[in-house]
Amino acid sequence: MSAAGEREGMVRRLSHLDRRIIYLIVLICAAVPLVIGARVELSVGPPVRSLYDAVDSLPPGSYVYLAADYDPGSLPELYPMNVAFVEHLFSKDVKIIAASLWAPGPPLSQRVFDDIAPRYGKTYGEDYVNLGFKEGREAVMVSVAENLKGTFPEDYFGTPCGEIPMLDGINSLRDVSMIVNVSAGYPGIKEWVQQIATRFDIPVGGGVTAVSGPEMYPYIQSGQLVGLLAGMKGAGEYEQLLEKPGLGLAGMASQSSVHVAVIVFIGLANLFYFLDRRKGR
Amino acid sequence: MRPLTIAAGAASGGLDGHVLGTWVAAALTLAIFSFLYKDNPVYKLAEHIFIGVSAGYVVCLEYWNVFVPNLWNPLVSGGEFILVVPFALGLLLFTRFSPRAAWLSRWAIAAMVGSYAGFAVIGALQGDLIAQVRAAMIPVYSADAAASLGAAAGGNDYVFALLAVLQNPLTIIGLVTTLFYFFFSREHRGGLGMASRVGIWFLMISFGASFGYTVMSRVSLLIGRLHFLLSDWLGVIR
Structure with a gap:
């Protein structure tokens, strides 16, 4: 076979590459950096920096409403954010009121508290509380903004909110300094902005899955969000600022290597497309 | 870092339950991944287990977290x-099972649609329309951003400062030209055609950014599962 024929055959084989080989390459690109513990240095963007600064400037003893509106389906992106927020808030001695508008949210919040609270010597009911899940979406947001204990008469464990010491004097979201939302979709950060940030003038910031990121950036420019983490990269940037590496930073080397593979695949696919087209002429 | 396993028994701290849960989760993960090779009965089994468990979990959760504390207890006790x-x-919603009585469910649906439409309208007006229009009324030249650029030390700081200077003009050009693209009362020729073509470029860039973020999100899910398999299950990474 001539050299031109061999080249043409190779191009044809590559342009009809079995998709399972592509899956395998992506799998290797994602797994190897995890196994060897590769790390990448992230450049922290302004949306992450501004959220970090806003949380960092909260005075000790102030309250934050941590809305854990996510589920295990978005765990890899949002759980590291939840961990980073709780680490940061506990390190600043800020009291956390956690609640969720997503049914699977409260056990995830509790898991974060169980992991982190002992390290900071925080006590349930005095330094943090988990109010659990409440159905009702935007209606619950508005309701909790006006009457916290009426909306959540009991916490996640069935304790009446009137018997929880840290909730003395906390009657509505007007009594908290900030709402931090970990949001996987609807209801989530967009609804917190629409229903609460603008109407009740309470600062809102938080983290979203990367898919939702572009939709939320206009709220930063308008000042309706104090800051935003988008996807695993956002979580990694926050962990870097916090100097507490977690899954966000650990996953970014894998993320980058897969991105390089995807870019190479796109480049090759376009190359083969144009070679095929030229041959057709 | 504590394992990310959301597995049976893990919450109670029981070692056996945790190990069993990890193995079940790992087996189900691999069963789902097997679809990448080709469709097969093991994948179908995992898919059916997922749907069944999810449905059962949601029904139990809604019953104990919504129906009992929000309706039954306040009503009865x-x-x-x-x-x-x-x-x-709520009961009227179940009339949909009977074709003759299904019309009664419309009362409940009307109440839900009405209340949520009210919330959505308020949110869209207050949170989106007014706030976003106000945020779009910006000066082309930002003196603060220019001052930050002058003070930037270099490297990433300089890049972010430069982007901040370009942000306002780009936002204005993108907003106006994209609006022109969606202006259908005149044929897109001449100046309007040129502006709408620039608008298409802005739209394409935003679609590209959205797609890039979507890829990142999906890769994150893969990384999360791999992290679970390699750390919690196999113990290859710590």
Whole structure:
């Protein structure tokens, strides 16, 4: 076979590459950096920096409403954010009121508290509380903004909110300094902005899955969000600022290597497309 | 870092339950991944287990977290008889099982649609329309951003400062030209055609950014599962 024929055959084989080989390459690109513990240095963007600064400037003893509106389906992106927020808030001695508008949210919040609270010597009911899940979406947001204990008469464990010491004097979201939302979709950060940030003038910031990121950036420019983490990269940037590496930073080397593979695949696919087209002429 | 396993028994701290849960989760993960090779009965089994468990979990959770504390207890123990109204509306939803009585469910659906439409309209007006229009009224030249650029030390700081200077003009050009693209009362020729073509470029860039973020999100899910398999299950990474 001539050299031109061999080249043409190779191009044809590559342009009809079995998709399972592509899956395998992506799998290797994602797994190897995890196994060897590769790390990448992230450049922290302004949306992450501004959220970090806003949380960092909260005075000790102030309250934050941590809305854990996510589920295990978005765990890899949002759980590291939840961990980073709780680490940061506990390190600043800020009291956390956690609640969720997503049914699977409260056990995830509790898991974060169980992991982190002992390290900071925080006590349930005095330094943090988990109010659990409440159905009702935007209606619950508005309701909790006006009457916290009426909306959540009991916490996640069935304790009446009137018997929880840290909730003395906390009657509505007007009594908290900030709402931090970990949001996987609807209801989530967009609804917190629409229903609460603008109407009740309470600062809102938080983290979203990367898919939702572009939709939320206009709220930063308008000042309706104090800051935003988008996807695993956002979580990694926050962990870097916090100097507490977690899954966000650990996953970014894998993320980058897969991105390089995807870019190479796109480049090759376009190359083969144009070679095929030229041959057709 | 504590394992990310959301597995049976893990919450109780029982070692056996945790190990069993990890193995079950790992087996189900691999069963789902097997679809990448080709469709097969093991994948179908995992898919059916997922759907069944999810449905059962949601029903139990809604019953104990919503129906009992929000309706049943206040109605039966608390004497809040006004709750008979939402209870009756809720029951009407079940009339959809009977074609002759299905029309009654429209009352409950009307109440839900009406209330949520009200919330959505308020949110869209206050949170989106007014706030976003106000945020779009910006000067082309930002003196603060220019001052930050002058003070930037270099490297990433300089890049971010430069982007901040370009942000306002780009936002204005993108907003106006994209609006022109969606202006259909005149044929897109001449100046309008040129502006709408620039608008298409802005739209394409935003679609590209959205797609890039979507890829990142999906890769994150893969990394999360791999992290679980390699750390919690196999113990290859710590």
